[in-house]
Amino acid sequence: MDAHVAQLQMQYRNYILSLYQQGFLDDQFTELKSLQDDGTPDFVAEVLSLFFDDCVKLVGNMARALDQTGTVDFSQVGANVHQLKGSSSSVGAKRVKGLCINFKELCEAKNYEGCVRCLQQVDIEYKTLKAKLQDMFNLEKQIVQAGGIVPQVDIN
Amino acid sequence: KMTVEQDFEAVDQFPVGMRVLAVDDDQTCLRILETLLHRCQYHVTTTDSAQTALELLRENKNKFDLVISDVDMPDMDGFKLLELVGLEMDLPVIMLSAHSDPKYVMKGVKHGACDYLLKPVRIEELKNIWQHVVRKSKFKKMKSIVINDDHSQGNSDQNGVKANRKRKDQFEEVEEEDEERGNENDDPTAQKKPRVLWTRELHNKFLAAVDHLGVEKAQPKKILELMNVDKLTRENVASHLQKFRSALKKITNEANQQANMAAIDSHFMQMSALKGLGGFHNQRQIPLGSGQFHGGAATMRHYPLGRLNSFGGVFPHVSSSLPRNHNDGGYVLQGMPIPPLDDLNNKAFPSFTSQQSSLMVAPNNQLVLQGHQQSSYPSLNPGLSPHFEINKRLDDWSNALLSTNIPQSGVHSKPDALEWNHFCNSDAAQAGFIDPLQMKQQPANNLGPMTDAQLLRSSNPIEGLFVGQQKLENGSMPSNAGSLDDIVNSMTPKEQSQAELFEGDLGFGWHNSSLRTCI
Numbered sequence: 001m002d003a004h005v006a007q008l009q010m011q012y013r014n015y016i017l018s019l020y021q022q023g024f025l026d027d028q029f030t031e032l033k034s035l036q037d038d039g040t041p042d043f044v045a046e047v048l049s050l051f052f053d054d055c056v057k058l059v060g061n062m063a064r065a066l067d068q069t070g071t072v073d074f075s076q077v078g079a080n081v082h083q084l085k086g087s088s089s090s091v092g093a094k095r096v097k098g099l100c101i102n103f104k105e106l107c108e109a110k111n112y113e114g115c116v117r118c119l120q121q122v123d124i125e126y127k128t129l130k131a132k133l134q135d136m137f138n139l140e141k142q143i144v145q146a147g148g149i150v151p152q153v154d155i156n
Numbered sequence: 157k158m159t160v161e162q163d164f165e166a167v168d169q170f171p172v173g174m175r176v177l178a179v180d181d182d183q184t185c186l187r188i189l190e191t192l193l194h195r196c197q198y199h200v201t202t203t204d205s206a207q208t209a210l211e212l213l214r215e216n217k218n219k220f221d222l223v224i225s226d227v228d229m230p231d232m233d234g235f236k237l238l239e240l241v242g243l244e245m246d247l248p249v250i251m252l253s254a255h256s257d258p259k260y261v262m263k264g265v266k267h268g269a270c271d272y273l274l275k276p277v278r279i280e281e282l283k284n285i286w287q288h289v290v291r292k293s294k295f296k297k298m299k300s301i302v303i304n305d306d307h308s309q310g311n312s313d314q315n316g317v318k319a320n321r322k323r324k325d326q327f328e329e330v331e332e333e334d335e336e337r338g339n340e341n342d343d344p345t346a347q348k349k350p351r352v353l354w355t356r357e358l359h360n361k362f363l364a365a366v367d368h369l370g371v372e373k374a375q376p377k378k379i380l381e382l383m384n385v386d387k388l389t390r391e392n393v394a395s396h397l398q399k400f401r402s403a404l405k406k407i408t409n410e411a412n413q414q415a416n417m418a419a420i421d422s423h424f425m426q427m428s429a430l431k432g433l434g435g436f437h438n439q440r441q442i443p444l445g446s447g448q449f450h451g452g453a454a455t456m457r458h459y460p461l462g463r464l465n466s467f468g469g470v471f472p473h474v475s476s477s478l479p480r481n482h483n484d485g486g487y488v489l490q491g492m493p494i495p496p497l498d499d500l501n502n503k504a505f506p507s508f509t510s511q512q513s514s515l516m517v518a519p520n521n522q523l524v525l526q527g528h529q530q531s532s533y534p535s536l537n538p539g540l541s542p543h544f545e546i547n548k549r550l551d552d553w554s555n556a557l558l559s560t561n562i563p564q565s566g567v568h569s570k571p572d573a574l575e576w577n578h579f580c581n582s583d584a585a586q587a588g589f590i591d592p593l594q595m596k597q598q599p600a601n602n603l604g605p606m607t608d609a610q611l612l613r614s615s616n617p618i619e620g621l622f623v624g625q626q627k628l629e630n631g632s633m634p635s636n637a638g639s640l641d642d643i644v645n646s647m648t649p650k651e652q653s654q655a656e657l658f659e660g661d662l663g664f665g666w667h668n669s670s671l672r673t674c675i
Contacts, residue, residue, distance in 0.1 A: 086275045
């Protein structure tokens with residue numbers, strides 16, 4: 001096991017820990033990782049892919065719903081938020097989920113300005129997460145290509 | 157026809173390969189759910205549309221054992237699906253939702269849901285769902301046994317006694333020690349006083365009455381009037397109401413707590429992100445490891461209809477339990493004759509009744525009421541009596557199981573290749589049973605490679621430490637964990653080295669494909 005691999009692994013561990021520490025991920029993500037095994041080595045990546053596809057779709061729906069010149073259908077917005085909340089909580093996307101909780105309240109209060117702002121935040125947040133996770137996967141790839149194994153990271 | 161003994165054999169093997177139909181229009185959640193269910197060794201069919209689900213079920217209702225469905229779906233209200241499935245196919249249905257609001261739980265209960273799980277669903281919760289199927293099927297079998305064994309009391313007693321013992325062993329911890337029942341569970345002959353068994357039907361009437369009057373305002377006397385059930389007393393209703401209210405309160409508090417914690421946490425996180433503060437991870441503060449927290453985690457996140465049901469009513473299994481001491485002719489908990497129920501059905505009560513009345517066919521099946529001497533009903537098999545109730549004890553029982561290191565070993569005790577072959581013609585069947593045991597492992601060394609020895613060690617699988625990709629000595633890691641875009645673009649092709657990995661390793665490879673394809 002050469003120093004290069006060890007260094008990459010260290011980097012990886014720290015990176016993962018920071019993602020948790022900064023609240024990007026929560027223990028549901030841990031659960032997701034635990035479901036991945038040799039038989040389903042792409043599981044996490046697949047699920048996250050689906051999730052980010054969902055984000056694109058739902059954010060698009062919400063943007064359209066909020067972009068009405070007439071009356072905004074807040075229940076429509078709310079329905080999309082609800083869905084996003086469900087999926088973000090299922091993958092452990094903690095910040096996105098947190099935003100959804102606020103967003104829901106804003107919808108119920110029919111707070112247009114608030115909703116628009118919140119939607120922008122959601123948009124930024126999921127894209128940020130996507131970039132972070134991409135980096136994580138890249139690190140994994142590097143480790144493997146350097147002949148090492150991707151370490152399990154003990155969150156606690 | 158199966159004897160009672162054979163019935164129990166089937167129960168032992170049953171959870172493995174149980175056929176689940178999973179319905180959720182959210183593709184992310186559906187994919188996760190599918191994988192979780194596979195991990196529980198169920199056979200899974202998925203669909204993102206309630207309409208399709210119904211069609212699949214109608215096509216062949218014997219194709220599935222249980223349905224899990226999200227409640228918020230665009231093409232059909234999940235509650236509607238629930239109702240239809242219950243009515244047409246009489247299959248257990250579990251609801252899934254991201255709504256923690258108790259009113260949704262109530263709605264699910266009223267529409268006949270066996271259980272209500274909050275997203276994100278955890279695997280621990282899914283590990284127990286098979287029990288809903290057992291209860292329903294037990295009930296059906298007992299119906300036929302009762303009807304057929306009218307005149308063979310002697311024989312059935314004998315079998316019954318044996319079965320009773322075995323059943324008690326199996327379900328003993330499941331039985332709740334309700335104050336009403338006290339410790340009579342352990343001594344079937346010492347029925348001290350007549351008591352009411354809150355069957356699903358009875359409980360539903362109760363619910364309807366409460367709903368009509370309003371949860372806050374409902375009073376036992378008025379509830380009793382509305383329920384119009386013979387021989388039920390105000391005291392029965394009063395104590396039931398008290399329990400109901402306290403359970404509802406507890407659920408509401410938990411739901412609020414969870415929502416609050418989430419909101420607080422997210423605010424906190426955004427503020428402290430740069431400071432790198434700790435203590436955020438587990439907003440639920442639920443260590444995954446210990447058995448007792450299974451109950452905790454479950455109660456926080458999943459509306460334990462078992463708890464609502466601790467007063468007996470909601471689940472079919474309750475109705476399936478026969479009165480304990482019918483033999484002594486004393487305080488027999490006696491089924492109410494059916495006609496009055498039909499009268500009730502005709503009154504302006506909500507729609508659940510039609511679903512329930514089908515459960516009332518068996519003569520012994522109760523609205524179990526007090527102080528009625530057993531007279532006209534056939535002597536019932538004492539062995540089939542005990543309570544199957546899902547209730548809080550269910551969690552305890554599963555805790556007991558889970559905390560003994562090897563999950564489900566008490567549940568499907570014959571992890572052999574034959575069972576798997578029965579369900580899926582797989583040669584690597586044996587490996588399937590290794591999988592859940594090794595799935596979650598203690599990381600002995602975060603930096604070093606996982607040796608084969610480490611991989612094979614079976615640690616407490618409940619410790620929720622995630623397992624990263626593992627390396628086997630003879631190959632490199634599947635290196636297709638590239639960027640997300642890469643993965644999206646090249647989902648399927650597996651690399652050569654990875655294919656080799658599947659050969660001599662723990663045989664996880666079969667896991668996905670065979671369970672998915674075999675029906």
